[in-house]
Amino acid sequence: MNHLLTRARRIASLAVACAALTSLASTPSQAAAKIQRLVSPGGIEAWFVQDATVPLIAMEYAFGGGASQDPAGKPGVGNMVADLLDEGSGDLDSRTFHERLDRRAIELSFSSARDYFRGSLRMLKDNKDEAFDLLRMALTSAHFDPTDVERIRAQMVSGLRRDSTSPTALAGRKFLEVAFGGDHPYGRPSTGTLDSVPKIDVADLKDYVRRVIAKDTLRVAVVGDVDADTLGKLLDKTFGSLPAKANLAAVAEVAAAKPPQRAFIPLDVPQTVVTFGGPGIRRHDPDFMAGFVVNHILGGGSSSRLYREVREKRGLAYSVYETLMWMDRSALFIGNTGTRADRAGETVDAIEQEIRRIAEEGPTQKELDEAKSYLKGSQMLALDTSSKLAQALLQYQLDRLPIDYIEKRNAIIDAVTLNDAKKAAQRLWGQGLLTVIVGRAPQAAAQPAAAPPTAN
Known part of the structure; x- marks a missing residue:
C-alpha cells in the first residue's frame, strides 16, 4: 500500500x-x-x-x-x-x-x-x-x-x-x-x-x-x-494509559568543536555543496536574542549579507542561508550553499570573508533596526493557521518559555542594542568556521563531470 x-x-x-x-x-x-x-x-x-x-x-x-x-x-x-x-x-x-x-x-x-x-x-x-x-x-x-x-x-x-x-x-x-x-x-x-x-x-x-x-x-x-x-x-x-515515567538514558552536555576546521568528501557531481557553522548560543543564554537578531542580518533571507555577497554580487550560488540551531545539551549555527564545482573555493572564501567582517565590525544600526522590524512582523505570518500556532506553542514548551512568551517576544527583540548585537556576532563568528565541502576534488573541478556509462 x-x-x-x-x-x-x-x-x-x-x-x-x-x-x-x-x-x-x-x-x-x-x-x-x-x-x-x-x-x-x-x-x-x-x-x-x-x-x-x-x-x-x-x-x-x-x-x-x-x-x-x-x-x-x-x-x-x-x-x-x-x-x-x-x-x-x-x-x-x-x-x-x-x-x-x-x-x-x-x-x-x-x-x-x-x-x-x-x-x-x-x-x-x-x-x-x-x-x-x-x-x-x-x-x-x-x-x-x-x-x-x-x-x-x-x-x-x-x-x-x-x-x-x-x-x-x-x-x-x-x-x-x-x-x-x-x-x-x-x-x-x-x-x-x-x-x-x-x-x-x-x-x-x-x-x-x-x-x-x-x-x-x-x-x-x-x-x-x-x-x-x-x-x-x-x-x-x-x-491516560501511558506509563507514568520514562526511562531515558542521560545525554551529556557537549560543546561543538572549536573552529576553524575543514573536511572534504569527494563526490563526482557538477555542483559542490558547502555546509558551514560552529558553536552556537543556547536558548536560555542571555545573549540568545541578540544572536537571533544578528544571525538574521548575516544569513536569514534574501536581504541578508551572505545572500547579497554570495549570490547578488558574485553570482556564486542560487541560494545561501545560515541559521541558529539549539538542542537540550548544546547549540550550533549552521549554514549551507551549493555552487559550481569550479567556483567552490571562491564561494568558501566569500562566506569566510563575510563571517570575519561581521564578527569584527558587527552590524550597522540600520541593519539592526530592519532586522528587528522584520522579525516582529513576520511572526504574524508564522502563526496564521491553527497548525502553525500549535507547533509554536509546543516549541515554546519544549524551550521552557513562559506561556505568555508570544506577548513578550517583540519587547525582547526591541531590547537588543547595537552593542548586544556586536557582542553576539563576535561570540558566534569570531573563531571562524567548521566547514564541510562535498564535491569534486579541486584538481578535477575544472574538468567536466564524468559521463554515466551507456548500455551496450
Missing part, C-alpha cells in the same frame, strides 16, 4: 472540506490572550487555544528523548518507530488503520527529532473522537508486525542509499560528526545508517517505546474548535 499517496489524499480531503471556511487565524497578540494552561481530570497538561473560526482541531505533542535515545550502535531506532506506529495497532492491521485515517481525512504523523519524539494530529471537529482514538491505539498497542517492519526498513534503506550519493545529505551528516564526534548522540544521524538500520529488530522498537513514550515528559499544544471540558476528556482517553 502506498502510504505516501494515502497521506496526500488525506491532506487534500481535509483541505477541500475546509476550503470554503478557511480564514486567517488570530494574530499573535490575540492568540496570546486566549492561551490557556489546561489540566485534564487525569492530570494531562496542555497549552490550549479554543478557536471556532473553522471546524478544525490541531494538536502537536512531544515526549522527551527522540534520536538521542537510540542505542549507541543502532542510530535510527526512533526514526523507525515513528514510521511504524501507524502501521497497524489494536485490532486494526496496517491497511485498515490507514483506511480509517483516509476515510475521515485525519492527518496523523510521528517524527524522531534530536531531543524529542514528536507527533502531530489534525482533523475536522466532527471526527475528533475517532482521530484521538486512533492516536491512542498507535501509542499504546502498535503491532510492529514483521511484514510491516521489513517494508518500512526497505524504504529507510532505499532512502539512505539515495543519501549516500546526495552531496547535501553527506555534508549535513559529516558536519554533525565534525561538530560533535561520533560518540555523542548529536553526532550520529537520526535516520540511521546503511550499517545500523538492517540490524534494528522488533525488540529494539518495543524497548524504545517502553522507555520513551511516557506521561512525565509529555508536552501538548492544541488549537481549534473544541471546548476545554471535551479536550480534557480526549487527552485522558488518549494519553
Whole structure:
C-alpha cells in the first residue's frame, strides 16, 4: 500500500472540506490572550487555544528523548518507530488503520527529532473522537508486525542509499560528526545508517517505546474548535494509559568543536555543496536574542549579507542561508550553499570573508533596526493557521518559555542594542568556521563531470 499517496489524499480531503471556511487565524497578540494552561481530570497538561473560526482541531505533542535515545550502535531506532506506529495497532492491521485515517481525512504523523519524539494530529471537529482514538491505539498497542517492519526498513534503506550519493545529505551528516564526534548522540544521524538500520529488530522498537513514550515528559499544544471540558476528556482517553515515567538514558552536555576546521568528501557531481557553522548560543543564554537578531542580518533571507555577497554580487550560488540551531545539551549555527564545482573555493572564501567582517565590525544600526522590524512582523505570518500556532506553542514548551512568551517576544527583540548585537556576532563568528565541502576534488573541478556509462 502506498502510504505516501494515502497521506496526500488525506491532506487534500481535509483541505477541500475546509476550503470554503478557511480564514486567517488570530494574530499573535490575540492568540496570546486566549492561551490557556489546561489540566485534564487525569492530570494531562496542555497549552490550549479554543478557536471556532473553522471546524478544525490541531494538536502537536512531544515526549522527551527522540534520536538521542537510540542505542549507541543502532542510530535510527526512533526514526523507525515513528514510521511504524501507524502501521497497524489494536485490532486494526496496517491497511485498515490507514483506511480509517483516509476515510475521515485525519492527518496523523510521528517524527524522531534530536531531543524529542514528536507527533502531530489534525482533523475536522466532527471526527475528533475517532482521530484521538486512533492516536491512542498507535501509542499504546502498535503491532510492529514483521511484514510491516521489513517494508518500512526497505524504504529507510532505499532512502539512505539515495543519501549516500546526495552531496547535501553527506555534508549535513559529516558536519554533525565534525561538530560533535561520533560518540555523542548529536553526532550520529537520526535516520540511521546503511550499517545500523538492517540490524534494528522488533525488540529494539518495543524497548524504545517502553522507555520513551511516557506521561512525565509529555508536552501538548492544541488549537481549534473544541471546548476545554471535551479536550480534557480526549487527552485522558488518549494519553491516560501511558506509563507514568520514562526511562531515558542521560545525554551529556557537549560543546561543538572549536573552529576553524575543514573536511572534504569527494563526490563526482557538477555542483559542490558547502555546509558551514560552529558553536552556537543556547536558548536560555542571555545573549540568545541578540544572536537571533544578528544571525538574521548575516544569513536569514534574501536581504541578508551572505545572500547579497554570495549570490547578488558574485553570482556564486542560487541560494545561501545560515541559521541558529539549539538542542537540550548544546547549540550550533549552521549554514549551507551549493555552487559550481569550479567556483567552490571562491564561494568558501566569500562566506569566510563575510563571517570575519561581521564578527569584527558587527552590524550597522540600520541593519539592526530592519532586522528587528522584520522579525516582529513576520511572526504574524508564522502563526496564521491553527497548525502553525500549535507547533509554536509546543516549541515554546519544549524551550521552557513562559506561556505568555508570544506577548513578550517583540519587547525582547526591541531590547537588543547595537552593542548586544556586536557582542553576539563576535561570540558566534569570531573563531571562524567548521566547514564541510562535498564535491569534486579541486584538481578535477575544472574538468567536466564524468559521463554515466551507456548500455551496450
